[in-house]
Amino acid sequence: SQTIHQWPATLVQPVGSPLSLECTVEGTSNPNLYWYRQAAGRGLQLLFYSVGIGQISSEVPQNLSASRPQDRQFILSSKKLLLSDSGFYLCAWSVLQGHSPLHFGNGTRLTVT
Amino acid sequence: GESVGLHLPTLSVQEGDNSIINCAYSNSASDYFIWYKQESGKGPQFIIDIRSNMDKRQGQRVTVLLNKTVKHLSLQIAATQPGDSAVYFCAENIGNAGKSTFGDGTTLTVKP
Numbered sequence A: 001s002q003t004i005h006q007w008p009a010t011l012v013q014p015v016g017s018p019l020s021l022e023c024t025v026e027g028t029s030n031p032n033l034y035w036y037r038q039a040a041g042r043g044l045q046l047l048f049y050s051v052g053i054g055q056i057s058s059e060v061p062q063n064l065s066a067s068r069p070q071d072r073q074f075i076l077s078s079k080k081l082l083l084s085d086s087g088f089y090l091c092a093w094s095v096l097q098g099h100s101p102l103h104f105g106n107g108t109r110l111t112v113t
Numbered sequence B: 001g002e003s004v005g006l007h008l009p010t011l012s013v014q015e016g017d018n019s020i021i022n023c024a025y026s027n028s029a030s031d032y033f034i035w036y037k038q039e040s041g042k043g044p045q046f047i048i049d050i051r052s053n054m055d056k057r058q059g060q061r062v063t064v065l066l067n068k069t070v071k072h073l074s075l076q077i078a079a080t081q082p083g084d085s086a087v088y089f090c091a092e093n094i095g096n097a098g099k100s101t102f103g104d105g106t107t108l109t110v111k112p
Helices: none
Strands: A003-007 A010-013 A019-026 A032-038 A044-052 A055-058 A065-070 A073-078 A087-094 A108-112 B004-006 B010-014 B019-025 B032-038 B045-051 B056-058 B062-067 B072-077 B086-093 B106-111
Touching: A003 A087, A010 A019, A019 A032, A019 A087, A019 A108, A032 A073, A044 A065, A044 A073, A055 A065, A073 A087, B010 B019, B019 B086, B019 B106, B032 B062, B032 B072, B045 B056, B045 B062, B045 B072, B072 B086
Parallel strands: A010 A108, B010 B106
Antiparallel strands: A003 A019, A019 A073, A032 A044, A032 A087, A044 A055, A065 A073, A087 A108, B004 B019, B019 B072, B032 B045, B032 B086, B056 B062, B062 B072, B086 B106
């Protein structure tokens, strides 16, 4: 069966520090990969998605970047965090073709202080 | 632009009753709709989906209804249980890109 792992679960970082969140998927090949951010009490906003190694699409202009160095690895990064980067970050995968739901990890709660 | 919205932010029901959670969407090009359940501190979990060529789809204790005429989606939960307490999101997709647009969610509270 497929599983998705995100780490760390929680993170507190000072303003101006770098960020690296990692996500890996097991049990599937060539997945679509996604990074979403969820503000408190709100829905999810798509930040990045990837259909293959090295292929990244950004949905919103921001202080973050994403990379996909391997087929089942997706990384969210920042060189210098802002207070507004605080939130709940969720990685997800879906099958490459056709209509299919997203499968989410359990997220990283990021607090920028 | 397109948007996905829920009619009510909170819903409280008695254990054993049926629950109905509603969702409105504005983009007639959306062709795939999904309901997710999110428990506190966790990622959303897939519940049920429906394509635009269908009006109704049933799962275990859950039914999704799609009314394309009025751009309305609903999730019905039969015999609601305390474990159903969570935030429920509807999401829409356009085409095969797999990029979902989410609503803000409805918080379902089940009273024993």
